[in-house]
Amino acid sequence: MSEPLDLPAAPIGEEEWHTQVNPWLIAASVVLVTFMQVLDTTIIMVALPHIAGSMAASSSESTWTLTSYLVSNGIVVPMSAWLALKFGRKRLMLISTMVFVVSSMLCGLAPNLPLLIVARIFQGAGGGVMVPAAQAILLEAFPPVKRGMAMAVFGFVVVLAPIIGPTLGGWLTDTYSWRWAFYINVPVGLLSMLLMARFLEDPPWIKNRQAGKLDGPGFAFLAVWVGALQVVLDKGQDEDWFSSAFITRLSILTLIGLAAFILRELRTAEPMVDLRVFADRNFAVATLTIALVSAVLYSSAALLPQFLQSLLGYTAQLSGWAISPRGFGVLCATPLVGYLLSFMDGRKLIMFGLFLIAVSNYMLGRLSLEIGMADLVIANVVQGFGMGFIFVPVTTLSVSTLRTQQIGNATALFNLVRNVGGSIGLSVVVTFLVRAAQRRQNLLAAHLTPYDPAYQQRLLHLQSALVPLVGAPQASKLAHGVLYGLLVQQSNVLAFVDTYRWMAIAVVVCVPGALLMRKVIAGGRRQTH
Missing domain, CATH: 1.20.1250.20 (MFS general substrate transporter like domains)
Incomplete structure (x- = not known):
């Protein structure tokens, strides 16, 4: 060093x-x-x-x-x-x-x-x-x-x-x-x-x-690729992604608009945003880090209420209360991180925060229909604590090696990439969740055959319970319907489990990336490696 x-x-x-x-x-x-x-x-x-x-x-x-x-x-x-x-x-x-x-x-x-x-x-x-x-x-x-x-x-x-x-x-x-x-x-x-x-x-x-x-052309290219991308991410899953000609055309338009925007901003004498700021290693790595973290955090926050409302019957307000303990974790972490950052290596704080978010997603990856509120609270507090340990040092390190007059341009790009990363991550995770549910359902359905003793026993038990209520012919149909409902329910639970565990793995992979940034010490100075 x-x-x-x-x-x-x-x-x-x-x-x-x-x-x-x-x-x-x-x-x-x-x-x-x-x-x-x-x-x-x-x-x-x-x-x-x-x-x-x-x-x-x-x-x-x-x-x-x-x-x-x-x-x-x-x-x-x-x-x-x-x-x-x-x-x-x-x-x-x-x-x-x-x-x-x-x-x-x-x-x-x-x-x-x-x-x-x-x-x-x-x-x-x-x-x-x-x-x-x-x-x-x-x-x-x-x-x-x-x-x-x-x-x-x-x-x-x-x-x-x-x-x-x-x-x-x-x-x-x-x-x-x-x-x-x-x-x-x-x-x-x-x-x-x-x-x-x-x-x-x-x-x-x-x-x-x-x-x-x-920069009129730059603004036009920006509007094209951002607008088209958001529509693709918002409607992609509903349209089955690239099997839809509409989504395919919009995706091509997004790539063309993005390429034109980058070329325009790099070549024009007065760009709307100065993309050359990405040549700064700290800013580039920090921006990529916050994009990946936003993808995981947005997805985690969006999936949990969906699980609670669709599978456990929570109301909208109650599911909101279930994820609110993340705020308590953030409240505890941010003052501490602000103090630690004045004399500690911010990269280590980021790595610790990433580790906590990975742990919280692993904890949520143990979801079941019997999960209690205490389990949800602990996982969300851990995640909130990790969020505090990431956002503060990442934001600080992103501009630590830039001149003060570059900060305005840099923060605009930082927030754009953060928002885009969150949107892309949420769409990818939702698609993964849907496909995982389909895959799990196919695997579980393979056991629902007349040759499976457990299936036969469960079916006969349901039929015998329903016969006094609806009669024998209707009881058979209802029994099969109940078993299919249980199949779908368990498939969805396992899909949520798979999704949270893969998000935990994705965060763990990102942990060493924090070391790619230069170490910045108090007073705005940096160390080169």
């Missing part, structure tokens, strides 16, 4: 810039708006059946309220760095928050599904700026030695909000109406605007730089 090297000095007035207010006041203002935006990505998940019912729409049509939000959000996220230079980061945060608040009100007032989808598009566009801009504001407001604690607070909000979203959404929907899942954003958004107007200020590299001309 060579001696620690200082990062190249930045121009005067940039690295030495300090905010005129307490950075924790800045943190409070941007963390509040971040919590509101991230919460909204999951709060309406449990309300989709109610939305479909009240608007005479199918379940498939109601999911477009999610897809429209994600598409517009994904398109705007990479533009946040350019928009910050164009309008100023403070003004941009105020404008985007206002757009988010107004569109949230319109979502709650929407009389039909098309208008709700339009309002969600504007809501996603307003929210797309918030997370990367808030992350950049925090990293710039705090000196390098304190960025670990700042990212601990930010990480706590980013991972906690999606956890409590389904629980809060279920309670609001059951108690009042699904419309209150949108109305709740209005007072929170207005309060955050007051705080940001009072405490935020733009650093000199934002004030003194002029935004170049908007």
Whole structure:
């Protein structure tokens, strides 16, 4: 290992810039708006059946309220760095928050599904700026030695909000109406605007730089590949993936759009996003790590409520409570990680966090129809603790070897890849779950033959119990139906078990990858290997 090297000095007035207010006041203002935006990505998940019912729409049509939000959000996220230079980061945060608040009100007032989808598009566009801009504001407001604690607070909000979203959404929907899942954003958004107007200020590299001309072709290519990809991921399983000409064409369009976007951004003199930041090893590895972790965490969080509701009969609100202990794990871990990161190797913290997430998925891989709430709570607390140990150091290390004026662009790309990774991972895992259930059903069905003594005994027992109720002819049909229902139920349980165990293996494989990053020591210096 060579001696620690200082990062190249930045121009005067940039690295030495300090905010005129307490950075924790800045943190409070941007963390509040971040919590509101991230919460909204999951709060309406449990309300989709109610939305479909009240608007005479199918379940498939109601999911477009999610897809429209994600598409517009994904398109705007990479533009946040350019928009910050164009309008100023403070003004941009105020404008985007206002757009988010107004569109949230319109979502709650929407009389039909098309208008709700339009309002969600504007809501996603307003929210797309918030997370990367808030992350950049925090990293710039705090000196390098304190960025670990700042990212601990930010990480706590980013991972906690999606956890409590389904629980809060279920309670609001059951108690009042699904419309209150949108109305709740209005007072929170207005309060955050007051705080940001009072405490935020733009650093000199934002004030003194002029935004170049908007890269129109780059924006068009971005919209094409992000939009097409989200539709593919959202509808792929329903259309049986590449057996569908529609999905195949959209997949080709996604690849063409992505290739054109990369070539355009690398060749143009004024790119919308500077992809050359991926040449930094820490940023590239950290971004890949967060994409893989997001894929597993999104999938784990989505599968557990499905298991509890479809196989154990939990209500939407109760299943939300079952996964909420992850928030307790995050709450315990993030302050500790923020402290440890000031003097410990962040790569080791990431490896420990990955190990905990692998353990939690293995614990969930022991699901059965007799599982108790205590087992679910322990597994989710462990997973939440691991999440805290990953997000904070990954976010900090991702920008630790970049210049401060590169942070805005880097955080936009970081969040885009995180969102795309989560979406791809969720679609892959859902497909694996469906195929695993089919495979398990075929294996179990091989034992349901007239030559299997256990099957024959069970069938005769059911028939004898049903004959006094429905008569002999009908009893035989019902007995076969009961056994088939048990077959499907056990197949689904085993499919969930297989899926969680494979996710645990995938996380374990990622553990050594943390060592690919350079070691960064307190004060923003790095060690080369």
